[in-house]
Amino acid sequence: xxxxxSLSFKLxxxxxxxxxxxxxxxxxxxxxxxxxxxxxxYVERFVxxxxxxxxxxxxxxxxxxxxxxELLARSSNLRKNVYELSVRQPxxxxxxxxxxxxxxxxxxxxxxxxxxxxxxxIDLEGNILVTSNRRREDVRSGKLEGTADFRLFTDDxxxxxxxxxxxxxxxxxxxxxxxxxxxxxxxxxxxxxxYGYPKFLDEESDQVDSERQKNPEAYSFGxxxxxxxxxxxxxxxxxxxxxxxxxxxxxxxxxxxxxxxxVNEDFExxxxxxxxxxxxxxxxxxxxxxxxxxxxLYSSRLVEDHGLDKLRSAMLKAxxxxxxxxxxxxxxxxAAFAPVxxxxxxxxxxxxxDDYLKATYQxxxxxxxxxLLVAGIIIILIAVSSRRITRPIRVLIQxxxxxxxxxxxxxxxxxxxxxxxxxxxxxxxxxxxxxxxNKRLIQAxxxxxxxxxxxxxxxxxxxxxxxxxxxxxxxHRAYIDKHPDFExxxxxxxxxxxxxxxxxxxxxxxxxxxxxxxxxxRKHHSALELIKECVQLYSxxxxxxxxxxxxxxxxxxxxxxxxxxxxxxxxxxLFNNAFEAMPDGGMVSVSVFRFKxxxxxxxxxxxxxxxxxxxxxxxSERLFEPYFTxxxxxxxxxxxxxxxxxEGYGGELSIESKVNAGTTVILSIPFVED
Numbered sequence: 307x308x309x310x311x312s313l314s315f316k317l318x319x320x321x322x323x324x325x326x327x328x329x330x331x332x333x334x335x336x337x338x339x340x341x342x343x344x345x346x347x348y349v350e351r352f353v354x355x356x357x358x359x360x361x362x363x364x365x366x367x368x369x370x371x372x373x374x375x376e377l378l379a380r381s382s383n384l385r386k387n388v389y390e391l392s393v394r395q396p397x398x399x400x401x402x403x404x405x406x407x408x409x410x411x412x413x414x415x416x417x418x419x420x421x422x423x424x425x426x427x428i429d430l431e432g433n434i435l436v437t438s439n440r441r442r443e444d445v446r447s448g449k450l451e452g453t454a455d456f457r458l459f460t461d462d463x464x465x466x467x468x469x470x471x472x473x474x475x476x477x478x479x480x481x482x483x484x485x486x487x488x489x490x491x492x493x494x495x496x497x498x499x500x501y502g503y504p505k506f507l508d509e510e511s512d513q514v515d516s517e518r519q520k521n522p523e524a525y526s527f528g529x530x531x532x533x534x535x536x537x538x539x540x541x542x543x544x545x546x547x548x549x550x551x552x553x554x555x556x557x558x559x560x561x562x563x564x565x566x567x568x569v570n571e572d573f574e575x576x577x578x579x580x581x582x583x584x585x586x587x588x589x590x591x592x593x594x595x596x597x598x599x600x601x602x603l604y605s606s607r608l609v610e611d612h613g614l615d616k617l618r619s620a621m622l623k624a625x626x627x628x629x630x631x632x633x634x635x636x637x638x639x640x641a642a643f644a645p646v647x648x649x650x651x652x653x654x655x656x657x658x659x660d661d662y663l664k665a666t667y668q669x670x671x672x673x674x675x676x677x678l679l680v681a682g683i684i685i686i687l688i689a690v691s692s693r694r695i696t697r698p699i700r701v702l703i704q705x706x707x708x709x710x711x712x713x714x715x716x717x718x719x720x721x722x723x724x725x726x727x728x729x730x731x732x733x734x735x736x737x738x739x740x741x742x743x744n745k746r747l748i749q750a751x752x753x754x755x756x757x758x759x760x761x762x763x764x765x766x767x768x769x770x771x772x773x774x775x776x777x778x779x780x781x782h783r784a785y786i787d788k789h790p791d792f793e794x795x796x797x798x799x800x801x802x803x804x805x806x807x808x809x810x811x812x813x814x815x816x817x818x819x820x821x822x823x824x825x826x827x828r829k830h831h832s833a834l835e836l837i838k839e840c841v842q843l844y845s846x847x848x849x850x851x852x853x854x855x856x857x858x859x860x861x862x863x864x865x866x867x868x869x870x871x872x873x874x875x876x877x878x879x880l881f882n883n884a885f886e887a888m889p890d891g892g893m894v895s896v897s898v899f900r901f902k903x904x905x906x907x908x909x910x911x912x913x914x915x916x917x918x919x920x921x922x923x924x925x926s927e928r929l930f931e932p933y934f935t936x937x938x939x940x941x942x943x944x945x946x947x948x949x950x951x952x953e954g955y956g957g958e959l960s961i962e963s964k965v966n967a968g969t970t971v972i973l974s975i976p977f978v979e980d
Contacts, residue, residue, distance in 0.1 A: 360644075364646055372486060375530070376486060392550060424437060426553075430551065432482075433470075467499070483549070494528075533550055586655075588608070594607055709737055718730045770878070837856065857897045857898070910976075913970055916969055929945050
């Protein structure tokens with residue numbers, strides 16, 4: 307049925323080429339157009355809108371914090387009490403009472419602000435005069451992760467931070483003038499002293515610090531505002547307000563991370579559109595990550611740690627243009643950026659490319675399935691049509707089978723006038739010619755039989771040639787190298803050459819007497835000596851890069867009742883196969899075992915293992931078929947002859963092999979028992 311199947315394939319190929327290729331081109335073009343449209347219109351606008359809205363919410367929250375700081379700094383009670391400190395001595399009761407009233411105002415403000423860690427009043431020299439000593443609500447109720455003990459502040463009116471000077475802070479120069487200043491994001495030592503927040507969420511980890519989960523509680527930022535002189539003291543002031551002290555408010559970074567996490571929660575879930583979307587925040591240098599969905603990225607730097615210098619350049623372009631710039635980086639995400647004006651930070655929002663192209667991918671799958679359906683319909687139509695077209699050829703095949711069975715009177719009747727009709731006429735003429743050439747065929751079969759015998763004998767002759775060649779090469783190399791043991795090498799090599807030459811002469815003599823194989827002459831031989839002799843012959847092939855070693859597990863020598871030449875030809879054939887399987891070098895190991903089970907005859911187990919390329923499973927079952935070979939120069943008789951020889955001694959020959967893992971040939975031969 308090969309011809310109809312081939313014609314059907316050709317017809318199917320032509321129709322598929324004419325029908326599927328144009329449809330595929332249209333589908334691929336539509337896919338890429340839809341993908342680009344999705345990215346450039348809908349997705350980019352969506353990313354910009356989320357970025358803009360989030361930055362507005364973030365600025366609103368920050369503005370509320372800043373306004374709260376300014377309102378407290380300008381409150382009449384705070385201004386009056388701070389002024390009281392400037393006109394009293396610390397040892398006076400009025401001074402201490404003023405401190406208590408300030409502390410009460412600061413504690414009440416912490417209750418109102420909720421997300422502030424610490425409030426402090428600082429004199430113009432940078433010394434801390436008084437601080438709040440009440441924890442914020444979220445910490446007090448234990449709602450937040452990473453909560454630590456409020457270690458320094460108690461309910462008494464002491465100031466544990468007295469004596470600490472803040473003039474070294476980056477924000478001090480601006481704050482000292484009474485202006486509103488932003489306290490940089492980071493791990494503020496004052497907050498660490500007050501709360502003792504752990505820096506990492508995992509208490510113990512083998513990871514490096516840059517890969518560990520950071521604790522947002524351990525980070526803070528804040529605002530400062532000058533505290534003007536009180537109203538009742540302004541009659542002596544000519545001009546504007548005079549700053550008498552500075553109010554500092556440290557806010558916990560968890561409030562900012564929570565705000566971004568609430569945005570991220572809107573994109574969590576497999577059924578949510580753009581589920582990969584998340585926000586991230588960079589410091590004023592547009593390089594340092596200060597907020598991210600992955601807390602391990604805190605403090606990492608775009609350029610130095612991630613190599614995203616182009617991303618930083620894109621953010622710099624976005625400065626001052628809220629949500630107007632997007633950047634696609636690493637072919638994985640599309641992101642938009644917007645500046646946070648209140649603090650100078652840069653907010654970003656990104657979506658994975660695979661996420662926003664889900665719909666496009668789905669459309670591609672639908673188009674692919676539709677293409678398969680169309681192709682299937684075309685194939686069915688072709689199958690029906692080709693059956694009718696190839697019917698005359700099936701008749702030809704049927705009559706060909708009749709001739710193959712010996713019926714040389716088989717003929718075909720084809721009425722078509724095309725090429726198939728000409729083929730039918732040629733078939734009938736061929737059948738007639740076959741009857742005439744039947745006698746010639748018989749003669750050809752005899753010739754083939756002689757050719758088969760010649761192949762067998764040629765294969766038998768080839769086996770002794772290999773050790774002869776190896777021995778000659780060994781003598782030549784020893785002579786050139788002036789080997790000190792040249793005489794013994796020459797003697798041993800000559801002995802091997804003479805022995806193998808006798809084997810060749812014996813094969814030729816038997817062939818001249820019309821014998822297919824030499825007659826066997828069984829005698830008792832030492833198994834170990836035979837194997838050692840064969841291993842010694844092949845271990846001389848140093849130039850091949852193949853190492854040959856022998857491992858004997860026999861406690862005593864084992865005697866075999868065999869024809870020595872015949873069993874040596876088996877060994878030579880197997881060794882030759884092993885060497886040819888390792889053209890780039892390797893190892894051949896020979897292991898010898900002895901087995902005796904109950905009353906069964908004892909058996910000698912010989913395993914020849916190479917480290918060659920192995921044998922595919924699909925051809926391993928055919929290895930012992932005559933004339934089957936995987937080499938262009940092989941006759942395909944070697945393993946078949948070996949198996950027949952071993953089975954003639956009542957033994958077994960089997961092969962275990964894996965591709966790229968080597969091959970093991972197992973010979974199991976009965977031995978002579980004492």
